[in-house]
């Protein structure tokens with residue numbers, strides 16, 4: 373690794389980025405997490421980039437890139453194409469450096485991301501239906517105006533900015549054995565990996581991708597940079613068709629292993645981090661925790677840092693994950709009963725639920741189901757339960773009262 377000129381260049385640029393960024397971005401905390409440590413039998417720490425300005429690490433690379441090209445940027449502005457955290461990082465960094473930013477997003481970009489990018493003062497142009505259309509439009513603007521294009525990952529300055537996270541991890545946790553990092557286009561892990569390997573060559577650098585967008589995993593397997601057709605993932609921040617050629621070359625030098633996680637594991641990790649660490653994390657930011665919780669890494673008694681890369685998740689998605697997590701943990705459940713559609717019938721059921729200290733979250737009536745006898749209603753009741761044993765007791769008691777449980 374030491375002989376590769378790209379790695380040397382990345383390393384010296386990371387040191388330069390660090391001398392600039394300490395004034396502009398938050399040195400995010402690295403905190404121990406007792407729960408994940410206990411269940412994985414390791415010493416697990418979380419590097420909280422979800423608490424970074426703009427809610428993700430992306431501002432590090434964006435600020436450094438704009439700062440290095442400040443004169444032209446102030447004259448001609450900066451342009452990027454992104455519907456995610458990079459857009460917000462560029463918009464924020466440009467605004468504090470007094471630079472005009474234009475962000476091109478596909479028309480399908482979620483409104484909350486469009487609004488938050490605008491709120492940092494960027495001009496947002498909606499163009500096309502996928503990222504590639506937005507990218508082409510951004511390049512057109514660059515060619516017409518001479519503005520600087522801020523690539524989300526395949527750029528040495530962007531990589532260096534993100535790499536300052538690696539410097540901080542070693543300063544904050546000098547005995548770290550392994551660092552687990554999400555992979556999108558590969559800018560984050562390239563920078564973090566170079567910093568770690570330079571400061572402590574024995575540290576293992578592990579990359580994680582959703583199995584729905586496992587482009588670096590596929591590239592490593594094939595031995596050449598590969599392009600995939602990604603599927604939708606909750607980890608939307610890392611869904612790309614391929615990594616970059618520059619990041620590919622650096623990753624091949626600094627990444628020890630790459631693993632994939634499925635959508636269920638990602639959702640579970642978001643839930644666990646919220647419940648047990650009290651932190652809100654988006655899908656991409658939960659990938660390292662998902663990988664460790666899946667148990668595929670075979671680490672024991674190791675000191676491990678997880679790069680929690682971002683927390684920008686919309687609340688509707690978070691709500692769905694929370695409900696699913698509670699159901700999985702048997703803390704909420706549903707009971708479906710067929711009741712005569714007359715006064716007092718529902719009360720019978722509610723009395724039983726009250727007896728077992730269940731909190732009712734929602735009740736839905738279905739009077740149009742053709743399989744339900746005329747004059748009856750199918751009633752579905754969602755309840756929070758004090759413990760899982762009560763479910764059978766409730767069902768038995770309802771049957772004893774003559775209530776039909778709907779099993780279909």
Ligand SMILES: Cc1ncc(COP(=O)(O)O)c(C=O)c1O
Nearest residue numbers: 556557558559560609656681682
């Ligand atoms: C929250 C989050 N984590 C991780 C990544 C992956 O970063 P990179 O594309 O540099 O690999 C992204 C990319 O946008 C992201 O938004």
